[in-house]
Amino acid sequence: MIARLISLAPLIIYAVFCLLGLVRFELWSQVVSIWKSDSSPLEIISNPHGIRFLLALPIFQISRLLGVSHHWIFSITMPAIIFLVAWFSTQSVLKLNGSGSSMCRAMVFAGISIFFILLSLLMNGRLMFAMAGSSILLWTLLNWRSNNWRINFLAVLAAIILSSVSSGTFLITVFAFYLFLLITIAIDYPEVRSRKEILFYALLLVVLVPHITMLLIKILDFFGGGLNSIGNMLGHGYLLIMDRVSPIILVLGSLIALGIGFQYRRTLIKYWVVSSMVVLFLAGGFFGISTATIALPPLLVISIAVILKSLT
DSSP: OOHHHHHHHHHHHHHHHHHHEEESOOOHHHHHHHHHHTHHHHHTTTTTTTHHHHHHHHHHHHHHTTTTTHHHHHHHHHHHHHHHHHHHHHHHHHHOOOOOHHOOOOOOOHHHHHHHHHHTTTSSTTTTHHHHHHHHHHHHTTTTTTTTOOOOHHHHHHHHHHHGGSSHHHHHHHOOOOOHIIIIIIIIOOOGGGHHHHHHHHHHHHHHHHHHHHHHHHHHTTTTSSHHHHHHTTTTTTTHTTTTSSSSHHHHHHHHHHHHHHHHHHHHHHHHHHHHHHHHHHHHHOOHHHHGGGGGHHHHHHHHHHHHHHHH
């Protein structure tokens, strides 16, 4: 009982603040515009922001039903979203490091909750949805072996939909999952190719391709179109930081990161699913800083797992 109270206390306090309006977030402008335009289903489907609008649609419907601001409804959903991030991340830590005591699990859950609560206060909150998608995807991929070599389709679908709050996070999440599917199942475990679930993921990709194409066209147009747009996109990512940070700090930071990676190279190889997700998501940061933020759940998971293992 005490352990459960400790684990939930940060989220309960955060939820009260959100309910009272002391912590407030605003829905992103693209979905608000679609809602106000009263678009038809066909127009929504053909809109590059269509999936993220469908994600936010329950918020609009509830706000209309209750006669309250959709921004307030969005704000009070944030504790639930962070709960998802903390729960799936904690389950991933336990998958890597064993079950542990109830108090240990409670402290891990509370710590992850506090981290993402503080992070949500530094941004408008929408990327918390992508964080939830990242943590769900990580948990799903870590459990596919114990799930009789099957990947939970609904969990993958939920992860992709939640990641749609940003074009970059959506594209890198889809890419990361299908890369895992290709390498782990199609190459390492060819006997799985005949399973029906492969058909489901193939059909899902067919459904996603038109939306992915729309997003890529929109992104290229936004950055000027043509080959020049690629250079402009890179300027929107890590190059933006490089222009504002001392080269000495960048070099030292890179050397420290490489040193940590070398020191824990065996752990990174052992937990290759987590470490590869971190690398892939961080690589997305070359095209947008916000894209790289979804590396935080797997990065936090592997860091906590390493710390707990060193303490035992």
